[in-house]
Every structure is written in C-alpha cells, then in structure tokens.
Amino acid sequence: MRHVVISFLGKDRTGIVDNLASIIKAHNGNWQTSSMRHLSGHFAGILEVLVGQDQVEQLVAxxxxxxxxxxxxxxxxxxKHTDxxxxxxxxxNxxxxxxxxxxxxxxxxxxxLVKLVSSQGxxxxxxxxxxxxxxxxAIEGDDHIDALVSSLENIADDLIVDIIL
Structure with missing residues (x-):
C-alpha cells in the first residue's frame, strides 16, 4: 500500500468532493485525512489516500x-513523528x-510546524x-516547549499563547 498526498485548487462548483471521492473509490483507495475550504471563490484542499501500489499511477492520472x-x-x-x-x-491583534x-x-x-489553521475575526x-x-x-521535549512558548510570548505584548499538551 502507498500513501498519495493530493492537493487541489479550482473555481468553486458543486460536486468537486464527490468527483474526487468517486475516483478514489474506483481505484480501491481509502480516504485517510483531509482539509478543504472555500477561499475567495475557489475551493482548495489537501488529502491523503491509501491505495494499492498497482493502482497508484492510474489514480494519479x-x-x-x-x-x-x-x-x-x-x-x-x-x-512517524518521534517528537x-x-x-x-x-x-x-x-x-x-x-x-x-x-x-x-x-x-x-x-x-x-505540523498543522496551522488560522482565521481573522x-x-x-x-x-x-x-x-x-x-x-x-512537533518538538523534542519539555525544555524546548518552555523555550518555545516564552519566545512566542515575547513577539508582542498582545500575543496570547495557550498550550495544550
């Protein structure tokens, strides 16, 4: 089995996810992880699919x-991350x-930085x-975590950092 990381971008329209899912299913792929979003009239996303080695080329094409x-x-x-x-x-602000x-x-x-999700409000x-x-x-240990949080808090007085272990 191979992992295929797929990113896509196009003008938003109905059926994009259905189209992707149908192609993945037709190649016996298993949809693993994804993140998708409407942005300024476009639809963008990234996903990971697990598929048999014999199906990879046809799926990608x-x-x-x-x-x-x-x-x-x-x-x-x-x-696998060991950190x-x-x-x-x-x-x-x-x-x-x-x-x-x-x-x-x-x-x-x-x-x-493994994942970043940001917004404005x-x-x-x-x-x-x-x-x-x-x-x-992903970071090595508790000493590095403390230094990271301290350095982030020193960027500006208005930056609030909450840590969830």
Whole structure:
C-alpha cells in the first residue's frame, strides 16, 4: 500500500468532493485525512489516500485529468513523528507578517510546524481585527516547549499563547 498526498485548487462548483471521492473509490483507495475550504471563490484542499501500489499511477492520472481543477500528487511512505506534539492556540491583534513572526520563532526553537489553521475575526468590545490560530508543533521535549512558548510570548505584548499538551 502507498500513501498519495493530493492537493487541489479550482473555481468553486458543486460536486468537486464527490468527483474526487468517486475516483478514489474506483481505484480501491481509502480516504485517510483531509482539509478543504472555500477561499475567495475557489475551493482548495489537501488529502491523503491509501491505495494499492498497482493502482497508484492510474489514480494519479485520473485525478490530474479533472477538468477545471489543478491537482498535485505526491506518492510517499507514511512517516512517524518521534517528537512530542503540542497544540498552541494563538490570539493577537491582526497585522501584516504575524504568521512569519510566529513560524520564525517555531523554527528557531527547534519546532516543526505540523498543522496551522488560522482565521481573522472582530474583537468583541472594540471591533478590532483579531488573528487566531491553532498550531500543532512537533518538538523534542519539555525544555524546548518552555523555550518555545516564552519566545512566542515575547513577539508582542498582545500575543496570547495557550498550550495544550
């Protein structure tokens, strides 16, 4: 069995997920993990499929031939993280470059950003734009975790970091 990591982007229309799922099923693939979203009139996503070695080429070819959808596929072996994985919930006043600031600190402190989900919203009382993110990070140990959280909190006075072990 092989893992196929699939990313796609196209103008939003009905039936995209059904189309993907039908092709995967036709090649005896098993839909493992996914994240999909409507963004500015487009539909984008990433998913992982487990499929038999004898079906990989045909699956990839058929997915990449979907009209109006830009599909990228990478065939790989699954990997296991040996580091501890933590979740950070981050909240701050929104500003340009905030994701770059956060990712630079994570990298500097030896963390590997495994997953990032971010959004913007309005602060309840002021209406100011707020940045919110949930980050899953693989990191070596408790000493590194403490240093990471401390470094993140030092980015700005308004950055709140909640850690979930």
């Amino acid at each position: 058929q997915l990449q031939s979907i009209d109006g959808l830009n599909v990228q596929c990478e065939v790989s072996e699954p990997t 501890k994985t933590i979740r950070l919930d981050l909240t701050a 929104d500003r340009q470059g905030i994701v770059g600031e956060i990712s630079a600190v994570i990298h500097k402190e030896g963390g590997n 309005s602060a309840a009382h002021s209406g100011q734009t707020i940045f919110k993110a949930t980050a899953n990070i």
